[in-house]
Amino acid sequence: MASAKIQDERLTEWNNNVMQYLIPNNVVLSLYLILGTIGNITVIVVYVFKMKVKRDDRFFIPVLATVDFIACLIGASYAFAWNLLPVKFKNEFACVALSFVSQGLTIVAASLLMIIAVQRYLKVCKPSFIFTQKMKYFCIILAFCFGCAFSVPIFFYYGVVEMYNPILNVTGYWCGQTVHYKEHFILHDISAAVFAFIASIVLIILYILIGKTIYQKFIKFHISIKQGKYTKTPSSSTEAESVEPVDKDNVHKSSRSRANSIEDLVDRDGYRRKLRRGSTDTLDQGRFYTIGQHFRTHRYSYMFMTITALFIIGYTPRLTLMILESLDPNFWNKPNETIAGLLFLYRLYLLNHAINPFIYTFFDTRFRKAVSEIFCSCCSTRKSMSL
Incomplete structure (x- = not known):
């Protein structure tokens, strides 16, 4: 004991x-x-x-x-x-x-x-x-x-x-x-x-492919903005901040969907007009703009x-x-x-x-x-x- x-x-x-x-x-x-x-x-x-x-x-x-x-x-x-x-x-x-x-x-x-x-x-x-x-x-x-x-x-x-x-x-x-x-x-x-x-290898490969794809989209988006060829189409990005496919007859849903997409977050027409003037500040703003939209669009990835x-x-x-x-x-x-x-x-x-x-x-x-x-x-x- x-x-x-x-x-x-x-x-x-x-x-x-x-x-x-x-x-x-x-x-x-x-x-x-x-x-x-x-x-x-x-x-x-x-x-x-x-x-x-x-x-x-x-x-x-x-x-x-x-x-x-x-x-x-x-x-x-x-x-x-x-x-x-x-x-x-x-x-x-x-x-x-x-x-x-x-x-x-x-x-x-x-x-x-x-x-x-x-x-x-x-x-x-x-x-x-x-x-x-x-x-x-x-x-x-x-x-x-x-x-x-x-x-x-x-x-x-x-x-x-x-x-x-x-x-x-x-x-x-x-x-x-x-x-x-x-x-x-x-x-x-x-x-x-x-x-x-x-x-781990599979995850790395998948995300490398994802990163490569979204980088290519970023380059295309940046070029299209500079050239003024970007169209206001919510489906232009596979990860855009749209909700579900919107009924065209429903104005409220359509406007809300566009407001959540990368196309309508800023006034692109005004930006493009300033871009044609060749302003250095505008070019810098454009770079920040495209980078910002890129991360907003693909933030879930x-x-x-x-x-x-x-x-x-x-x-x-x-x-x-x-x-x-x-x-x-x-x-x-x-x-x-x-x-x-x-x-x-x-x-x-x-x-x-x-x-x-x-x-x-x-x-x-x-x-x-x-x-x-x-x-x-x-x-x-x-x-x-x-x-």
């Missing part, structure tokens, strides 16, 4: 020592959790309930925001539990379940980014191909099924792992890869690395490019550490300072899920306006209640 009490005291001492080095990690996790939860809930509410005009470009955003929200909530909670009980994590069910959900959501997010890249490629480079609503819903279901299926090995290879501390002469417990079926899990991690590598790039950057350290962990059974048996640094890299993927709402805010002007209206209405309501 006394021996068990001594062992427990030593284990608690070891646990507290490791926890001290994980305090900065907890601060970062708190930021991930707060920003990811509030931001993604705001995205879901605004895009689902506040956006009056449903755009094809925004279709996947609420789905991706839902995955980001759950990933932040589960991933950060799992990380907090691990940090609080780094060597006293004895709950086998919680370890396996949280590991399964965490990895599954990461695979789902990666699959959704693949689907979005294909959708952007078809929209920009192959506009004759129609990506129907049924196809989109089918792809979303397929992404979730693939994420779950790919994460099933977690049930066999993850669990409570024992680790011996020779200095304190005590055995600790934490959640990680078990030694059972180690060879099989190495194959699983290698296959995950191969999938991530192929997916640039937005998803940014999200995808951050996802690849954030997920690469985690995947690398997973492979190293599967190759070395004593990988985590390192000094506390090293463990804290490795855990920061391991959880860097959560930054992607937390920062995506800010990327939507930066690129989508309608979303930014809707959020501002909600914030202003809340402030005015609070002010009126205080009076």
